[in-house]
Amino acid sequence: MEQQKRYGHFDDQHREYVITDPQTPWPWINYLGNEDFFSLISNTAGGYSFYKDAKFRRITRYRYNNVPMDNGGRYFYIKDGETVWNPGWKPCKTPLDFYECRHGMSYTRITGRKNGVEASVLFFVPLKKWAEVQKLTLKNESQEVKQLKLFSFEEWCLWNAATDMENFQRNFSTGEVEIEGSTIYHKTEYRERRNHYAFYHVNAEIQGFDTDRETFVGLYNEFANPDAVMEGRPRNSHAHGWSPIASHYIEVTLQPGESKDFVFLLGYIENEQDEKFEAPQVINKKKAHDLIAGLDTTDKVDRAFDMLCAYWDALLNIYKVRTGNDKLDRMVNIWNQYQCMVTFNFSRSASFFESGVGRGMGFRDSNQDLVGFVHQIPPRARQRIIDIASTQFPDGGCYHQYQPLTKRGNNDIGGGFNDDPCWLIFGTVAYIKETGDFSILDEMVPFDNQPGSEVTLFEHLKISMDHVINNLGPHMLPLIGRADWNDCLNLNCFSWDPNESFQTTENVSEGTKAESLMIAGLFVVTGKDYVALCKKIGKTDEAARMQAAVDAMIEAVKKHGWDGEWYLRAYDFYGRKIGSNECDEAKIFIESQGWCTMAEIGAEDGLVAKSLDSCKKYLECEHGMVLNNPAFTKYIYEYGEISSYPEGYKENAGIFCHNNPWVIIGECLAGRGNDAWSHYAKILPSYVEEKYQTLHKVEPYVNCQMVAGKDAFRPGEGKNSWLTGTAAWMWYTVSEFILGIKPDYDGIRIDPCLPETAKTYTVQRKFREAEYEITIHPNGAQKGVKQIILDGQPIDGTVIPYSPGKHVVEATM
Numbered sequence: 001m002e003q004q005k006r007y008g009h010f011d012d013q014h015r016e017y018v019i020t021d022p023q024t025p026w027p028w029i030n031y032l033g034n035e036d037f038f039s040l041i042s043n044t045a046g047g048y049s050f051y052k053d054a055k056f057r058r059i060t061r062y063r064y065n066n067v068p069m070d071n072g073g074r075y076f077y078i079k080d081g082e083t084v085w086n087p088g089w090k091p092c093k094t095p096l097d098f099y100e101c102r103h104g105m106s107y108t109r110i111t112g113r114k115n116g117v118e119a120s121v122l123f124f125v126p127l128k129k130w131a132e133v134q135k136l137t138l139k140n141e142s143q144e145v146k147q148l149k150l151f152s153f154e155e156w157c158l159w160n161a162a163t164d165m166e167n168f169q170r171n172f173s174t175g176e177v178e179i180e181g182s183t184i185y186h187k188t189e190y191r192e193r194r195n196h197y198a199f200y201h202v203n204a205e206i207q208g209f210d211t212d213r214e215t216f217v218g219l220y221n222e223f224a225n226p227d228a229v230m231e232g233r234p235r236n237s238h239a240h241g242w243s244p245i246a247s248h249y250i251e252v253t254l255q256p257g258e259s260k261d262f263v264f265l266l267g268y269i270e271n272e273q274d275e276k277f278e279a280p281q282v283i284n285k286k287k288a289h290d291l292i293a294g295l296d297t298t299d300k301v302d303r304a305f306d307m308l309c310a311y312w313d314a315l316l317n318i319y320k321v322r323t324g325n326d327k328l329d330r331m332v333n334i335w336n337q338y339q340c341m342v343t344f345n346f347s348r349s350a351s352f353f354e355s356g357v358g359r360g361m362g363f364r365d366s367n368q369d370l371v372g373f374v375h376q377i378p379p380r381a382r383q384r385i386i387d388i389a390s391t392q393f394p395d396g397g398c399y400h401q402y403q404p405l406t407k408r409g410n411n412d413i414g415g416g417f418n419d420d421p422c423w424l425i426f427g428t429v430a431y432i433k434e435t436g437d438f439s440i441l442d443e444m445v446p447f448d449n450q451p452g453s454e455v456t457l458f459e460h461l462k463i464s465m466d467h468v469i470n471n472l473g474p475h476m477l478p479l480i481g482r483a484d485w486n487d488c489l490n491l492n493c494f495s496w497d498p499n500e501s502f503q504t505t506e507n508v509s510e511g512t513k514a515e516s517l518m519i520a521g522l523f524v525v526t527g528k529d530y531v532a533l534c535k536k537i538g539k540t541d542e543a544a545r546m547q548a549a550v551d552a553m554i555e556a557v558k559k560h561g562w563d564g565e566w567y568l569r570a571y572d573f574y575g576r577k578i579g580s581n582e583c584d585e586a587k588i589f590i591e592s593q594g595w596c597t598m599a600e601i602g603a604e605d606g607l608v609a610k611s612l613d614s615c616k617k618y619l620e621c622e623h624g625m626v627l628n629n630p631a632f633t634k635y636i637y638e639y640g641e642i643s644s645y646p647e648g649y650k651e652n653a654g655i656f657c658h659n660n661p662w663v664i665i666g667e668c669l670a671g672r673g674n675d676a677w678s679h680y681a682k683i684l685p686s687y688v689e690e691k692y693q694t695l696h697k698v699e700p701y702v703n704c705q706m707v708a709g710k711d712a713f714r715p716g717e718g719k720n721s722w723l724t725g726t727a728a729w730m731w732y733t734v735s736e737f738i739l740g741i742k743p744d745y746d747g748i749r750i751d752p753c754l755p756e757t758a759k760t761y762t763v764q765r766k767f768r769e770a771e772y773e774i775t776i777h778p779n780g781a782q783k784g785v786k787q788i789i790l791d792g793q794p795i796d797g798t799v800i801p802y803s804p805g806k807h808v809v810e811a812t813m
């Protein structure tokens with residue numbers, strides 16, 4: 001194997017990934033902010049900020065998919081004599097004497113050194129604040145006095161990121177700013193319907209500023225050589241329309257050895273309707289002044305940073321494992337949980353692969369994200385469940401997406417994805433098992449956000465199940481609708497017109513026989529959960545009704561969903577098999593293997609074991625399991641988008657990391673620990689990090705959505721990092737099925753499934769008002785807990801009954 005260049009390494013003690021070369025194979029980013037105010041930041045300080053919604057409240061501008069890569073960000077220019085440089089290397093790209101970027105838990109620290117000056121910037125969003133702090137420390141490490149000229153730079157986006165890109169004829173005339181001392185205010189459209197503005201402040205006296213981009217940069221220059229910086233002379237420009245920016249100019253003198261801190265603050269403010277102005281056309285700055293006053297010294301900022309770190313300490317103390325395998329421990333204890341928080345916050349909206357304007361929160365996506373996050377901050381998960389359910393329709397169907405700011409369903413995409421309803425059960429059950437809070441089932445939740453339409457959340461779960469039952473096809477299997485989990489299996493689309501969207505087009509669906517085995521498996525898994533929940537809350541009739549539906553589905557799968565060596569994937573519009581040995585291409589698909597093995601359909605007849613073996617035989621490769629095999633080599637009118645992708649990419653035989661865990665869980669339920677582990681390690685970032693930094697291309701500390709499969713031009717190349725259901729599924733798989741710590745209504749079930757090489761390990765788990773220290777002795781077994789000792793006493797079975805307080809548990813396999 002070719003030796004791969006390394007761009008960084010893990011620092012587990014600080015919970016950081018340390019990037020040592022700014023020219024990573026793709027921008028390696030981080031997220032700042034935990035609620036409301038968010039930023040994306042690359043390892044060269046590129047990226048942008050927004051409030052709640054990356055589409056409707058974009059604060060700073062970013063240029064996606066551009067040349068050069070990663071354009072737009074918070075840039076500090078340091079002019080030292082004739083040399084101009086940036087601590088994060090970009091945009092000037094002046095070679096640095098030292099460069100380092102440390103991505104940590106909701107913060108990033110970028111340090112550059114040039115000609116005896118060190119500039120280190122700590123970026124973070126303080127808890128509960130609507131602002132990004134940028135604490136810049138300049139240090140003179142040389143023997144001479146340094147006279148530096150410092151320019152800051154942010155470019156305002158005119159709020160709606162979509163119209164900012166589309167309707168600039170209007171925006172070129174709307175931009176407005178105010179300048180007060182060391183604060184630059186961005187107040188575009190504030191006079192009309194808007195009640196919000198943003199500001200960029202520094203806690204030092206400034207010797208100049210700029211707010212007009214053209215004046216500062218020069219029309220035909222680049223961020224790499226702005227006129228004002230190159231000449232070392234700000235223009236004190238005042239933007240009227242065109243493209244407003246914010247740049248402070250500060251002259252800094254540093255004695256040998258001396259260092260100085262500057263706190264820059266990018267803030268967002270909303271005012272009450274009747275308190276908008278302090279004078280005609282002058283914005284009321286009171287709230288901005290207050291926000292600034294809380295963060296205007298190094299001390300205050302350091303305290304805010306300590307609080308952020310303490311917040312993450314607490315979150316990451318809820319589930320902690322010690323196995324002695326660093327690569328496993330760092331993913332479980334740090335990065336996987338961190339990525340789960342990020343996907344919970346953003347769903348699939350804002351990353352370096354998603355522009356933030358296209359998709360809001362996904363119905364199925366956010367329900368799955370919940371499962372990776374619910375142990376961290378249950379009240380936020382609770383609210384999310386209510387928000388999601390509020391976008392459901394009275395027949396149980398749902399909007400596929402909704403906007404985080406308005407919480408309204410997204411009409412552009414609409415509904416009709418027939419797997420969507422089931423995920424509400426998946427998310428809700430996870431929440432109740434974690435918290436024991438059954439009261440959520442009694443919450444009154446509207447349909448399509450219409451006041452007056454409220455029914456209980458339990459009723460929403462019921463109609464979700466019914467939506468599947470009411471939409472069965474000729475084999476009594478679920479009708480697929482526009483698509484199931486696989487957005488690209490569009491069996492009712494029938495499109496020859498490249499201008500039609502695969503997602504929203506149903507040229508023919510009347511009389512369809514298109515059925516999904518993925519939904520069938522999902523229905524059985526969530527149906528069993530629903531039945532158990534009904535029994536738990538005393539709804540025995542409903543439990544019996546649904547058990548019958550689940551049993552019928554199991555029978556339908558056994559009868560019409562088995563192909564001999566694996567589960568079929570679907571039936572097409574005409575009732576022909578998809579994912580069958582009879583097909584020319586795509587004979588086997590992963591989704592139905594995952595869901596039907598998780599549902600354990602036909603396990604007694606050996607179906608599960610055969611399906612899992614087929615995954616190994618036909619889907620597995622060096623980098624994980626591909627989605628289908630063989631790949632489609634041509635577009636199939638009856639199948640839609642899936643067959644539009646080149647072989648080995650995306651839904652056409654890419655390694656969709658998201659659904660590898662489904663098969664891994666199937667393996668765990670079947671007790672095949674060696675296989676479960678080897679599948680898991682293949683897509684575990686820390687194992688990939690060690691071998692393939694260049695090939696993998698995207699961030700090595702988080703999972704990406706898709707890794708090019710065995711049929712691709714460059715197998716192993718990753719794409720679409722960060723915002724993927726893979727995060728939650730990796731977490732669910734390792735925490736509950738591999739390490740075997742499974743929250744349940746009455747306690748914690750201990751049921752690991754491990755490779756036979758596993759050694760004794762310990763999990764610290766906070767659970768409701770209890771704290772467990774659980775040590776597991778595998779003794780070479782892959783599955784099966786023989787005995788559990790709770791606080792010195794043996795217990796029956798594998799569930800530790802919940803009781804508040806501290807407990808010590810020993811489990812022997």
Ligand code: BGC
Binds near residue numbers: 488503651
């Ligand atoms: C992609 C999917 C994605 C969908 C929705 C498709 O083009 O391949 O992965 O979920 O679009 O935006």
Ligand code: NOJ
Binds near residue numbers: 485
């Ligand atoms: C990405 C989407 O966000 C998710 O909802 C979907 O299931 C997968 N793509 C597979 O198509």
